[in-house]
Amino acid sequence: MSESPKLEMFRNRLLKVYKHRHKQARRMGISCYRVYDHDLPEFPFAIEFYEDKIYLAEYLRRHGMTDEEHDAWMEQCIGVISEITGIKSASVFVRQRKRMSHRDEQYEKIDSKKEFFTVEENGLKFLVNLADYLDTGLFLDHRITRQMAREIAAHKRVLNLFCYTGSFSVYTAAGGAASVTSVDLSKTYLNWAEDHMVINRFKDKDKYFFVHADVKQYLKTLVPNSFDLVIMDPPTFSNSKRMKDFLDIQRDHVELINDVLAAMTPQGTLFFSTNYTKFILEAEQIKASDIKDITKATTPFDFEGKLKRWCYRIIK
Numbered sequence: 001m002s003e004s005p006k007l008e009m010f011r012n013r014l015l016k017v018y019k020h021r022h023k024q025a026r027r028m029g030i031s032c033y034r035v036y037d038h039d040l041p042e043f044p045f046a047i048e049f050y051e052d053k054i055y056l057a058e059y060l061r062r063h064g065m066t067d068e069e070h071d072a073w074m075e076q077c078i079g080v081i082s083e084i085t086g087i088k089s090a091s092v093f094v095r096q097r098k099r100m101s102h103r104d105e106q107y108e109k110i111d112s113k114k115e116f117f118t119v120e121e122n123g124l125k126f127l128v129n130l131a132d133y134l135d136t137g138l139f140l141d142h143r144i145t146r147q148m149a150r151e152i153a154a155h156k157r158v159l160n161l162f163c164y165t166g167s168f169s170v171y172t173a174a175g176g177a178a179s180v181t182s183v184d185l186s187k188t189y190l191n192w193a194e195d196h197m198v199i200n201r202f203k204d205k206d207k208y209f210f211v212h213a214d215v216k217q218y219l220k221t222l223v224p225n226s227f228d229l230v231i232m233d234p235p236t237f238s239n240s241k242r243m244k245d246f247l248d249i250q251r252d253h254v255e256l257i258n259d260v261l262a263a264m265t266p267q268g269t270l271f272f273s274t275n276y277t278k279f280i281l282e283a284e285q286i287k288a289s290d291i292k293d294i295t296k297a298t299t300p301f302d303f304e305g306k307l308k309r310w311c312y313r314i315i316k
Contacts, residue, residue: 010043011080018084024301032119034140034302047081048140051119054081054092055130093130118199122147124170125199127192137165137192142233142273145298145311149231149271150175156228159183161215161260166193168231173202183211183218216247216256222263229269230260236276249274254285257314261287264316273311281312290315
């Protein structure tokens with residue numbers, strides 16, 4: 001059966017970006033990277049490599065197909081992806097997600113296969129799950145930010161807020177942090193973060209702490225000079241039943257950031273990021289000595305021109 005012109009268009013586009021990205025990734029020694037991100041409107045996918053597996057996220061939209069037609073179309077698309085990348089279709093994990101990812105979706109469990117496998121990034125190990133959750137356990141867009149934190153972590157007391165699966169915790173521990181405290185409202189993700197520390201041989205319970213808490217409330221309990229380096233990557237919006245109050249990052253970011261700064265040592269560093277595309281930092285209300293927009297500097301090669309997040313380095 002001959003391919004439709006649209007599928008041929010997808011094939012050509014994917015082949016072009018795959019050759020380019022694959023070459024870049026190999027040159028940089030990177031095995032987990034994004035290869036395609038909604039390049040063609042008719043094929044609204046994010047396609048990511050996790051070593052010898054592919055995570056294929058389809059952004060939901062009104063496509064006008066019946067379920068049967070959509071299944072057949074998806075099968076054709078997977079066939080093209082498999083052929084071009086050399087990854088068997090059985091190793092292509094398909095997920096459907098809403099148009100906008102606000103990272104509060106990460107808590108949505110969609111299966112319970114518990115299929116974890118280990119990938120490497122900058123010599124560190126991470127457990128990825130492509131079957132059970134909408135997100136994989138490793139946000140690829142923060143690869144450079146993680147390394148930045150690692151490079152300044154030596155001898156510092158580190159706080160990782162909204163820590164998710166603790167990738168920043170692993171990086172800062174690898175950078176020689178004096179201590180690392182990981183805080184999240186999800187026990188599932190805190191356990192995952194602890195597993196990440198353990199597989200990287202960071203097991204000292206007197207240095208590495210895991211706190212199950214609502215970050216907004218937790219910050220109010222901290223005393224001044226508690227931390228030297230803080231990472232905070234909150235969801236855009238969250239109204240978990242376990243929270244006292246809901247979180248709206250545009251509304252709450254000034255209070256959150258100032259509460260973090262109050263708990264830090266003078267000249268301490270905060271890496272703050274948000275996925276809210278319309279975010280406006282109210283810098284004049286933030287009690288910092290220096291604020292630098294490092295969005296561009298922390299954008300990896302595989303997200304250039306496609307990144308929908310902001311990142312700032314804030315010095316107390």
